[in-house]
Amino acid sequence: MHPFNPHEFVRRFMSQVYAADTRDKQGADLGVYVLTKMKAKQEHILKEFVEEVNKKTYLVVLENLTDMVDWDAVRTFLPDMKNGSWIIVSTQQFEIASLCIGHSYQPLELKQFSPEHSVCAFFKEGSQYNGYKEEKPMVCEVSPNLSLEKIPSSNMKEVVEWMTSYPFVGREPQMNELRRYTAGARFNNSPVISVWGIAGIGKSALVRNLYYDRMLNSKQFNKYCWVDISHPFNLRDFSRSMIADHHSEKDPIKECHDLLSKNQCLVVIDDLQSKEEWDLIQAALVSRSSASIIIVITTDASIATYCTNNEEQVFNVKGLEADAAKELFMKEVHRKNPLSALIGHNGAEVEELILKCGGLPKVIVSIAALLATQTVTLMDTVRSFNKKIMHHLETNPEYDSLRSLFNWMYNYFRTCPDSLKPCIFYLSIFPQGHNIRRRRLERRWIAEGYSRDSEDESAVDKGENFFSKLLDLSIIQQTPQLATTAFSETRMVACQVNGFIREYIVSRRMEENLVFELGPNCVLTTQRTGRHLIILNTWDRDRIVFESIDFSRLRSLTVFGKWESFFISKSMRLLRVLDLEDAFGVKDEDLKAMVQRLFRLKFLSLRGCSEIFRLPNSLGDLRQLQTLDVRHTSIVTLPASITKLQKLQYIRAGTKVPTSTPPASSRRLPEFRKRNSLVGVKVPRGIGKLTALHTLGVVNVGASGGKAIVEELKMLTQLRKLGVSGINKHNSKEFFFATSGLVHLESLLVQLDKDSQGCLDGISVSWENLQSLTLYGLRDKLPLKNPLSKLSKLDLEMDTLQRNDMEFLAKLPELCILHLRVKQLQPEDGKLHFHAQMYGEELDTFKKVKILEVSCRSSTLHVIFGSKSMKKLEVLKIDCSSAYYQISGLDDLSELKEVLLKGTNDATIKTAFERQLLSHPKKPTVKLADLPRSS
Template sequence: MDTVGSTNDRFMHTLETNPEYDSLRGLFGWMYSYFRNCPDSLKPCIFYMSLFPRGQSVRRRRVVRRWVAEGYSRDSEDKSAEQNGEKFFSNLLDLSIIQYPPQVVTATSGDRMMISCSVNGFIREYIVSRRMEENLVFELEGSCDITTQRTGRHLIIRESWDRDKIVFETMDFSKLRSLTVFGRWKQFLVSESMKLLRVLDLEDSSGVEDADLGHMLKQLRRLKFLSLRGCGEIQHLPSSLGDLRQLQTLDIRHTSIVKLPGSITKLHKLQYIRAGTSVKAHESSTPCVSVPKLDRRRCQDGVMVPGRINKLTALHTLGVVNISTSGGNSILKELKDLTQLRKLGVSGINRRNSEKFSSAISGHVHLESLSVQLDKDSGIVLPSKTLQSLKLHGPVEKLPVLNIGELSKLTKLDLEMATLTENDIKLVDSLPQLCTLRVKLLQDSRLKFCITDSGSGLELPSYQKVKVLEIASCSSLDVTFGANTMRSLELLNAQCGSGSSVTFSGLENPTELKVVSLEGCCSDELKEEVERQLAQHPKNPVLKVEEAPVST
């Protein structure tokens, strides 16, 4: 076992130097040339990917926003730093340095529908073996001895590290630009000597509390990227947040924070705010499913924002903002001034404020993604011709008015409703570029994806460009595919909550179907029936089953 451990620790060194592996020399020569010929602007991004654990998926947006904060991706004459970062990300995909997760499809426009990625395992080991040559990255894991050699620009604290304070306090942080913590947080992990720190990434770290946050912000005044995503024990942001005048990215998604402090309006360089909480269908906060593991504070729809939020004119991503709270009408007026917004999420839209909300976003010519949580019997008008992604969530019984001519670029539609009527299905079918459709229904329903000609009664081709269909149910749901519907469908995902049920018919009709994925509380009868139908499919799609986690 000692030999195995030593080989794992020096995997690439062993392959390159041990005579037993001389046959691999050509491969390593090719890899050296491969990296050497990469554009200089891309090389830092390649080495950066080794910061994330082996075999773990990482969100695309997290990577890109970190590159922007680090200065690896900068503004150019015709593109923003984030747009250039997205281009770098695509380049790494093309080079196979990062990989698609399972079940990724290609949109009709050629764009890959990807939220997360993973680093190619072999290439990651090669990167790790080279990064130490430049003192770029150092990490703490297991039980570490005191050494003066731990220094660099990026510090990674692995979940396995024993949190030895003495080891930590002997380290040199004078060149440190980023700190990433996996696992347990300890207050001593922030040091006064981290004066140049740009990135503090605590996503999904445990044990981070309000007092810890106040301690951090007093010492890390040069932060450009702050992620507390998934730190559920944090309930408040301190007013000292306003002292982070260089801050560009603030991610507090899936925390217990329900209100942003007034001092946030001092952060004129802030571009990206993500807040609020969302859960999967089988973890839903709707009455049909209990969620004992989620604190009630975390089941809120959005956060309250302070007045004068319109001073943050650099914002291009904002959400989720709760409009139904006191001062909501003032926030809607200020929303008009945030004309650079590309992605917006709001909750609390009702009959009293829906018209004002529609007016507030009418001039947002850059808006590409919109998420709206509707109260019952409310509706909105969507005037933006630039929308590519739309989410409409709420206990409404019919779709709001969709002007199809104004939604000609829409490729993703996410609906959560009481039910979806036959007219709604026809309306959605008329979206010309729709590629991804997500539907969650709260009442007993039938989804019949089949459009017939009113004169002849013959079935018409429908949903011809849809490649991803995700369905969730809180009750009983019957899904039928017509003979001429969803011929391009590649991925079908069904999520079942506790006490709900889903049935399918016509699964042989989507001729390009590759994967059927069942998640949550799916019965044995459903699995057997899906297997029977897929056995009749000409391309033998794969069935994947992911059981819901058992509550304790």
């Protein structure tokens, strides 16, 4: 079937199975029996199909196979059980026939009708066509309209050798995306594609696989050229390289031009290093109209953009994810030494070493190759690498292949903008594999002065641009559980520092005299000095060692683990950043001592310090303070003195939870908070004086004076992000009217008081610039009528959800992330429909949604996806803590990558979802996992 339909494939297969099982039936009874069996539920037919394929031996003939994507899909249903089953593929395409067998094949010509048309059978190389004896029997019949000589034998040998030497691991999604780029280049009449990323990231390997894939499978191109640029660049030599297989006595530049203008060529230009090189190439090759596609590979983002002049044709290659990195490491070990003790090794030390490779294939393969030969000294070598990986790689001659990577890093760090360099070295403050909130990092950069206001850009916007640049360069990367493209497009919440880049930075940070740390094996010394101090949780808290340190130049203090009162020194007079987000044991008296001594503080984070109950009045003396983060503490009131802090830009307090859920730390909070179920904090009168604020929340409006505090919020005209609780029938109209005047507002969180749902009656709000909206405590309708044209993230908690509200959500044009928490569904329906119809035809809905979270307190929940809804959904998150889920239409979610199950450790639920996704073409993973807390 075209397009391939997995359900129909299984049904056709089983109809023949049922027909073969009717030997005792005759005449019409046979047909009636088969028809009755085929009326069974799809789940039942799938179950019987699995039993048949797993337990019986089959000869399967696949007719009219035209696409390798279809072949891959079929092989998912018909795996090699090593039981003697055979598959015969009938196709008219040479490439399909050869690729179904594999790279080492042997053709047998059965009949030749003409030099261009033969019937051939393909076998594994070395096998006997009259008695196949290998473990994976498979035969392909081909009736090509192409000559067997279409692919030169020399090229085929090159393809086979390369694919054998360089296993393609973990790159399938990028490969599919790059295929779409080539299709888009032709469709958009934009012949140049730029592929870029840092050295060693695997750019050339990825493009090489695409190049060979197109060579073997595509009729789009009739000429292929791969050119590795020599430096210094010479256009004539470049042209000679391009026409190496097509040369004549003509001028090489003209002949190169003729080649591209008269043919449909796929040209790869590897290692482009300057815009000047491209200018010369473009003038000779690209400026003239042709049907050729050119792929440029470079390590420089600006060059990549310059070559295409079209951002949609720029492809950024990122490092391998953790699982793929481990798979590549083990494959390389096995290739070098099938008997290595590392094969199947799951020790923490090996895992740590792979993590330090940073997902860079070049580093992974190089280290794996060396370790594969180790025997009795294997683990000693692993430990030595973990301690000094940069020293080994830079000094050991066996790693000369990494020289280009180190040269790139050295040159990049030497020549990168002065504004970005300190942001990079600053990353070494965070331990290996530590999840870093994006907002935390950006606010620290601002406090340190790395990101500053300028005439054309604010410090906040500049910090976000720095973050984006480091993400593009793979210096920072998405956390493994958040590995989806949706987060990079919607300003992801958290990141990690690339393991390899971090090791490089750490090896240089003492040279820059920037960062020093107190960790295991620290001893008394006078050499410890620098601008940034890290106290790790592995340090033994030796006061004598601590007091021997010179803090006169200290700008930041970051504590991981247990807090000690002696961590604050009188000599820390220049301290700007005090970050205790990952510390525990901090108490009110400690905070009071900090405030009395650290007058220059610009950044103070006590996030998660649950033993902090109040902020001292002396907080008002910190006149330089820009950032105050006391989220997830036990603080319920901000002091009146906070209104003196005219430079405050960022206040985060309270805890964001549904009203029906008590705060996690409620047992430690005063009875006042327990009794009122507050999720925000009380703020003092005069908060409207803090006109520099762009982030404020969560403020309990009801506890802070109701309408009076709303009037003060109207004065904060620079607010971009606002979170409030305590909204009720006495203040709701005034609040929503006030927020409509905050023209810069991009993110809004609103928590309704319990039993105040009716306060939204008659209210219709519209926020033109709003990108993120959270509404908790709604009853049965949305206060949203006008389209929110820029809204990309929506988080709703409602008692019931009306069908017309769902239709409203389905039409939001930019919605990318949707979190939906419903207490109960409509009793007459009992279903959650993510689709809409008009005149009996299904509509394209939820067009850009990539992340969906669903939670319901009903005992059962039936979620239904339409065939035209959520076609870009990548992550489906389901709260299994209270409801049993039935989901229909999962196979229609064509881009689905992950299903995350929250609130359960039940492996049977996970297994049930995995079974339901067996026929999904993308083979999504199912995980028992939660996403990190919001920033």
